[in-house]
Structures are given as structure tokens and as C-alpha cells.
Amino acid sequence: MRKLFTTDHRSLGVLYLLLSLAAVATGTLLSLLMRVHRIWPDTPLPLLGLMKPEDYLALVTMHGTLMVFFVLTVAPQNGFASLVLPGQIGARHMAFPRLNAISFWLMALAFTILISAFALPSGAPLSGWASYPPLSAIASAGPGQGTGMDLWLLSIGIFCVAAWLGAVNLLATILGERGAGMTWSRLPLTVWAWLTTSILTLLVFSVLLAAAVLLFSDRHFGSSFFVPLNDVVNGHVVGRGDGSPLLWLHLFWFFGHPEVYIAILPGMGLATSLFANFTRRRVAGYKVMAAMLVAIGGLGLLVWGHHMFVSGMNPYAGTAFALTTMAIAVPSTVEVIGWLSTLWGGGLRLTTPMLFALGFLSFFIAGGLTGPILAQPALDTYLHNTFFVVAHFHLIMAMAGVFSVFAGIYYWFPLMTGRMMNDLLGKLHFWISLIAAYGTFLPMHISGLAGEPRHYERLAGPVVSFSEILPNERGITWSAILLGAAQLLFLWNLFASAKRGERATENPWQATTLEWAPEIPRRRIERGPYEYENGGTESMFRPQWESASKQE
Amino acid sequence: MPATFTPKNVEIERKHTGIGGKPPVDRRPTGGGGDGDNWDNRPSGRRGPRELLSRYRLGVLFALAGDLMFFVALVSAFFVRQSAGHFDARENYVSDWHPIAVPPILWVNTAILLLSSLTMEIARRQLFREIDVMEEWLGLGRPAVKRAAPWMVVTVVLGVLFVIGQWIAWGQLTQQGFHFNSPDPSSHFFYLITGTHGLHLVLGIVALAAALGALFTLKRVELRQIVVDCTAWYWHTMGIFWIFLFVLLAYFQ
Amino acid sequence: MPWAPFNGSLEGARIDRLLLYNLIAFAIVFALAQVWIIVVMLRRKPRGNGLPAALRWAMIAVFGVLYIWTGIAAQRLWANSQFAGPAPEAMQVEVTGAQFQWYFRYPGTDATFGAVRSQLVDAASGNPLGLDPADPASKDDVVSSLLVLPAGREVDLRLRSLDVIHGLFIPGMRLKENAVPGMILHVHFTPQTPGTYSILCSQVCGLGHARMQARLLVVPEKQFTEWLGVREHLRQAGLAGGVSRP
């Protein structure tokens, strides 16, 4: 109990991670059900029976919502930041420890509310994680769009507040609690990433909250923000005023695009640190890398329209958004080239965290390269809402994101438990996951190019059967099952190592950043974050907690 | 073994943080230890009497920045919705937007809110008058509290008056036939904007009342400063938000 | 193109070509980058100190050029299809999405779409779009659940939705645009090769989303006139009140 209602930032970090572990386990199960249903749509599933079309859509919606909010926001942004951010900047605690606990409990509440939608007789909502109105605004538009959708809105509303409190806390901590001498250019790149994502969180989650309030008012108070005049749903005229569905799209994607960067920037910062550590090199162009993280965040606020090229948005706006999107590809490229050049001739130490960081890089490139293709409105006309987009964001956000979270867990596990995770199991987990993930998401490009739209409950419809991509889809499903199964290795490793793992030495990765300091330094910090020296076989490194004059 | 999360002396340290053995008066350029002793060179929690205050100010600042975006989103929805319309049967472009005249009582409310900001600022300044702070710090009495409390009471009263005024305005609108769920988008926005802002004010009043209570119960002078200071900034910001929202409702319908 | 459904439209060929170039370019970059990662993993002995900064910036410049090229090339196509309206003689067809069905309306001999009123929408009694019988212009409107178009003539689609957002997706025409309730959107294209193409819904719209499909038949001009003639005739004879199935 004492441990549960803790305000200690490290315990809270672990709690956040456990929450996202629960969410990722649920989300993965849902996705496997979807994959199985897609290739055997008429086979009853054990326990669940025959899946109805609305069940499939409910699975997609809940899967997306869980993964985007409760996994890829909670783990990298709140979990890891609570765990190590104060340590990394030489602070004793978060600026507001109790606020951190409140934010965690709100997130747990939001999670419970969301999951409880499955228990409703009418089922969970089915309008997808982007919840476009009028489908999401009118209860009679589909099963699950009544109470289920209300629960979704409530859960997201609470999550917005929680994320917002979390971001306030992180910002106040980074700005106010840095140890003496911890100047801006001595911050590890993870801290730069958290700084950026926290600002983004403040700016965009409040907009999502406002949008959710408007939608809720449309649903219950008879307003017409998003429902147009004379809208007829299910034989009833429900539209009362000149509401505009496009308004929701703008508000939602103004949140939605920065949100994907909230998910990935911490991973980018972590990968940079790991590459430096396991090549025993300084980060190539530290200042540039930090600046690019911030630039990506800033530009990320200006590109939301690339989700709306075919939505009926003004085509000139489409051009503008296409250009800003091309512009954001540049800082991303700078980051990737920075990593590749740090690795070049680096004599990598292929530890498990390093492998996962390399996996992150591989997926980031694989998914990132389809970004500029989708950013061309003329091409996106064909590709939008097909499996090509599904492939894009699963590679860059889901896989790159999750691999960076794995890297973080393997890397910081000693900080959580004082033990190491099993290396052999870890490496097995990595290789199976890597291959299965590529096996799952690369072939999706082919389905997408063949014109297969997303959110399809079955391939064969009244007119098109997509029979030519069925083998491809089968392969994807088997791969996905393998991918899911590989995570059992991870779970086993996680809990077994927490109990019986090998005891970690002090600073087991020979890292330089402050979270590994034996105690919180009381002295002024005088070093940069990545002072590794590549001295032949015996490597030298200068942790930030050592004073500048001691060495040499 | 690395530093795992064995319970640290965090809790103990927090109790003493921010004091630095100095009275919480205006910050001096140096730490007072002579010879270039800068607060910033010390570990956090030892950075002088104003450390805690600036931490909370920072938090309030960021929270309000997020809140600002909330209202920005509402206001941009307002403008989008205002320009929306449709083609009627004869292909004429018509809009369902009918501007509503704001009830005149809103002017009174606005004046009240401005006044309350003024009284709140007076209350806040009482807690930062150096002589009084020194006296409180030395435990000789509580002159600052005594001076600030009445002004805060006045602020609470004015705040409550404002909320009641808004309530009356809603009543007047309903009498004219503008309900929340009447088909007029402008009335949705009127209710939504005044409603969410009103909710913020109610929270503010609760915070003010709590701060008032805390003035008398909190033992340490710098904590008393913090509660009053933070609620004051919140209150001022809500006042500023109101001015913008009011101008929007009154002149940009 | 083996990787995409057969393209039957005039504009599609250029889109396909651009897409192919893009895929090739980015596939090469993908392969190179992955090889890079494998190589650095295999070469266990550290050497050098990473890439020299000049080389890094040169690589970034190469990518900058690549993005600018893709940006410009794509904008040209986009401008052609979106900034310029359809030719004045383009054929008008209205497409309406409703849960979970596409309806296609031809304006008839008067070349004017009749008025529609939501209050009249009643699919069961054969008036799924709510055509207003009081409007003379709606008398000759032909509503079909099959989209038949003449080959070689530009078409101007007028997109509407009755209820929720749908996505009109004709893969064989490389065409996609949402049907948004409360908005009338226009897209234009030129079907070229006669044949049958599928029409899908690309925006999740409810439980029947995956079944919301229709057929596009591109036929020679003569056959099209015949088909439309028969429809007009049926419509005038009052045999098909609003919609007629193929």
C-alpha cells in the first residue's frame, strides 16, 4: 500500500510502465483477434464465437486508442521521465511529486473507463481512434456509438488532464530543478526530448480536450458544432445547424500529429544516448541533434493537414501542408544521418539495449521513408486510408516506438530492481521480434498498393474480393502471431529477472549520464553528457558526476 | 549495486527545502555567503528562500499556458462555426448564425472581475512587504496575514458576485429564448464559453477560500506567500481570459 | 503495374509513374541504410571517429534535393487535378454515400440535379436520396446503384453524404475523396479503358463499412447513351421512383 500510493518519482515511473504494460498486453491481444478474423472471417473463435462486423471495428478502435494513448504516450513520456529524468538532471525529485502521483492515478482511471466499454451490452465504440463525427456524434450511427462512445470521450478527457499535469511537472522540473552546473548543453538528449514533448503536450492535449468537450456537447446538449444541417442517420433527421465535420478533423489532427512526435521523440533521445554509450563515442554533433529534436517538435505543430488531403479541405491548404511536411522530413533525416555516422566504424557493443536501439533505428528508417511518399497529395490520394498508411505508422510509430521502450527497459532495468535482465533471453526476444515485425508490417505495403482499405473487417466484399492478396494477408497474420508470442519471452524475462536476475554492478553499462551516479551529486556538474573516449580496447569515459579537474 | 529506489531521505529534505536559512524577502544577487556565492551553484533545495516560490510559479505558468490553448481552441471553433453555412433550396448561401446581443449585465460583471483582480493584487503585495515578512519570519506576529486577509475576503465576495452575475445573464438569455440547446450556434458558444470560464472561476474561488484558510494555518511564511501568490496569478489570468472572451462575445459575433 | 489494380483513367498513368519512381528511390535508400546497419554491427573493431562532418552535411543535402524533387513533382499533379476545375463539357454525376450504400445520380435531359430534402429520405419506398417531387428538375433525375460512365469523356463527380463521412475510393481510377455530410465536393477525372472497376468506401463509417462497395462500368459512348436512355425511359414511366437496381 505504501508503495502503491507513493510520490517517489522512481516508484511512480515503474507504476506508469506497469500501466502501459497492461495496456500493451490488452492492445496486442485485440490486434491478434483482428488479424485472425481478417483471414478466417467466418470461423467462430474459441470463447468469443463468431465475430460481428461491429466487433471488429470495436477492436480496431480500442486497439488504436490503447496503443496511442496508454502505451506510446504513457511509457516514453511519463514512465521513463519519472524514472530517470530527475536523476539525469541532478535533481532529487520531481518539482511536484504529488502531482506526478495524481497524474498517474488519473491515467489509471482513464484506462479503466476505456476498458470498461467492452463490458457494455452495446459494446465498445467503433469509429476509430480519430473518431470522426457525425459517426462519433450520433448515438444511432452504430452499435457502441452510444454509451461506448461516451466512455471513450470521458476516458480521453481524463487522459488529457492527466497528460497535461504530467507535462507541467516535467517542464517545471527541467526548468527549475537542474543540479548546479547542469547547463543546457550538458543535458542528455533524452531531456531535450522530454522538454519538447512536454511543451507539445501542453499545447495539443488541451486542444483535444476542447474538441472532446464540443463533441460531448453535440452528443448530449443539442448543439451542432460538428453535425451539419439535415444530416439523416438511420432514417432520422439529426442535423440541427450548420456544423462542420471538418472542424473536428482540424482540431483532432492538430493534436494527432504532434501526438505521434510525443510518442517517438523520447525514443530518439534515448537511442542517441545508447549509440554513444555502446560505441563509446561522443554524439556526433550534439548541438545539432538537440536542435533538431526541438525543430521536429516545432514543425510538428504545422503539418496536421497531411492527414486531410482527401477530406474536402481546400486544395491550396493541401499544398501548404505538403510543403511543411516535406520540411519536417529534413530534421528527421539529420537525426538519422547523425546516428548512422556515430555508428560508422564504431565497433559496437551489441548488448541487448543496443540491439533494441538499432532495431529502433532500422524501423525508424523503414517507416520514415514512406512518410515523404504519403506527404505528396497526388500520391496520398491513392494511398490514404489504405494499408500502406497502416504500414507507415506501424513501422515508425508502433515498432520504432516500442523498440525504443524495450531498449529503455533493458537499459534502465538495474535502476528499477538492482538486477540485470537476462541477456540471452533478451537477444532472443530481439531477433524474433525484429524478424516477425518486419514480416508483419512490410507486406502491408503490398496490400496497401493493391488498394486494400484499412478498417475492413473482411477482405471479400460484395464487389471486390482482394483474393490476390490473401496469401499476403495470411503471412501477415502468422507473423503477427509470432510477434505476439515473442513477447512472452519478454514477460518471462521481466518478471524472472526482477526476482532472480543477476545483481547489477554499480553503473553496469559504464554510462556517463547522471541517473547512474552512485549518489546525487552535491557538487557542481562540469561535464557534458557523453564524454566517452574511444581509447583502443580499454575504453575510457568520464561520467558527469566526476569533476573536471580529477582526470587528465 | 546502483542507486535503486530505496526510500531516500527525500521526504526529510523536502521539509526544509527552500529555506536556505534566509528570510523569504526579495532575492539578492548572491547567496549571501559572500564572494560570488551564487544560489544557482548550490544543489536544488538549497537555492535560497525564493526557490520554492519560483518552482510553484513555474508550475502555475505552464498550467495556464495549457489552459490558454484550451480557450484558443474554443475561440477558433467559434470563428470557424461563425463562417459556416449551407445552400438552401434556391441555392442561396445561408448561415444559421444569428449574433446574440450580450446581456448588459456582463459589463457590470466585467467591472466586478477587474476590481477583484485589483483587490487580489493588493492582497498579494501584502505578503511581500519586506518589513512585514521579516516580522513574520522572526515570529514576532503576523502583520502581513492580517493585512492581506481582508483583501482576500473582498476578492472572494467579488468573485462570487461575478459568478452570480453570469448566472443572471444566463437567466436573461433564457428568457429571451436562447437556451443552450436552442438551435442557435451563437448561443451554444455563449453558454459554452461563459460556462467553461465560469467553471474556472468557481475553481478559483475554491482556491481562494482555501488560500485564505491556509493563511491562518500554515506555519511557514514562505508557504503562505506561495498559496496567495499562485492563486493570485491564476485569478489575474482568468481575468485576462475573460476580457478576451468578453470582447469576442460582445463585438465579434 | 503489377502492384496495383489495373489503371483505367487518363490521370492515373502519371500518378503510377510518380509513385513507382518514389518507391524505387526510397526502396534503394531503405536497402542502403539497412546494409549500413548490418555492416556496422558486423565490423567489431572500432576505427575512425564516425563520419566527417562534411560528409554528413553532403548526405543531408542529397536528401534535401530528393525531398524538393518529390515535393515539386507531386505538386504538379496535384495542381492539375485540384486547382483546375473540370472542362465545361464534362459529364455531371452526383455520388451520394449513405450507410452503407453508394448512390449515383444523373441529372437527366435538363442537365440539372433536382432538389433533395432530407425529410423525404426513405430508402424502403424507393427514394433513398429524398428527391423532391415538387421540383420539376428532379423529374428526370436517374438514380442508380451502378456507376456507368462513357470512356474517354471527362467526368465531374459531385460528392455528398447523407449521414456520416464516407470515402469514395475507385482504385482503378486512382481516385479518392471523402464524401462529407453538409458539403458538396467535386472531383474530376477521365475514365479511359472500358471495363469493370470496383468502388469502395475508404473512411470508416459504421458496421457495414467493409460491405459498402459498388461497381463502376466504363463503356463506349454509344452503349452509355443507350443505357442512360433506358433508365430515363423507366424513370419517366414511373417504374423506378428513385433508385433502380442494375
Ligand code: HEM
Ligand atoms: C519523415 C517524417 C514523416 C512524414 C513525412 C510523415 C507523413 C505522413 C503522412 C503524409 C501521413 C498521412 C497518410 C494518410 O493518412 O494518408 C502520415 C500518417 C501517419 N503518420 Fe507519419 N510521417 C512522418 C513521420 C511519422 C512519425 C515519426 C510518426 C510517429 C512516431 C508518424 C506516425 C503517423 C501515424 C500514426 C499516421 C496515421 C494516422 C492515422 O491515420 O490514423 N509519422 N504520416
Ligand SMILES: [Cu+2]
Ligand atoms: Cu502526421
Ligand SMILES: [Cu+2]
Ligand atoms: Cu462508408
